[in-house]
């Protein structure tokens with residue numbers, strides 16, 4: 001069982017829902033999961049966990065600033081653990097190429113190259129938008145999804161895909177910790193070998209000195 005940190009920020013709540021689903025799936029697999037909203041707190045000690053997942057929606061072609069700032073400030077601590085980035089966007093509705101571009105921008109901006117990346121379609125939350133945003137999304141939806149009823153929201157997230165991503169991350173985490181255990185065992189074996197060489201060398205030297213002394217004394 002590993003302790004896993006899930007960090008995210010959200011505007012309309014869809015990324016929070018995905019963070020919760022990742023958390024519950026990892027929890028079912030026996031992991032101890034902590035979920036933190038970076039809009040509420042950035043006082044998070046990444047190094048206290050065994051693994052970390054960071055998530056953000058795309059908003060005006062960028063990830064939310066609190067996520068980018070957190071990644072910038074904690075890049076080394078995040079990269080030291082098995083890690084993943086998950087992204088929500090509408091670009092994911094049209095394929096991975098455009099959605100992946102936002103992740104590439106994040107890597108360029110922060111220097112963080114996530115071990116695993118999850119790209120998920122988000123939602124159109126008409127009921128939460130102000131009037132200009134609602135009208136803009138209605139216009140865009142009219143020529144794309146056709147989902148123009150502004151009295152309701154539309155959710156495009158593939159929940160099975162989210163659960164699969166969590167399971168694959170758990171498998172990756174297991175592999176990473178096995179590799180770490182093997183590495184530690186290898187280091188231990190090296191230390192035992194060094195200790196044995198020193199011991200044998202020490203004994204040989206002591207024997208040699210004792211033998212020389214005995215030979216000198218008997219010559220007298």
Ligand SMILES: Cc1cc2nc3c(=O)[nH]c(=O)nc-3n(C[C@H](O)[C@H](O)[C@H](O)COP(=O)(O)O)c2cc1C
Pocket residue numbers: 009010011012013014015016057058059060061062088089090091092121122123124125133
């Ligand atoms: C103001 C606004 C701007 C957005 N800009 C983009 C964008 O540039 N690219 C994109 O693919 N999705 C864009 N989206 C869609 C969001 O990524 C999507 O709605 C996501 O589910 C929002 O997640 P949240 O509910 O966690 O905030 C935008 C949404 C809003 C409301």
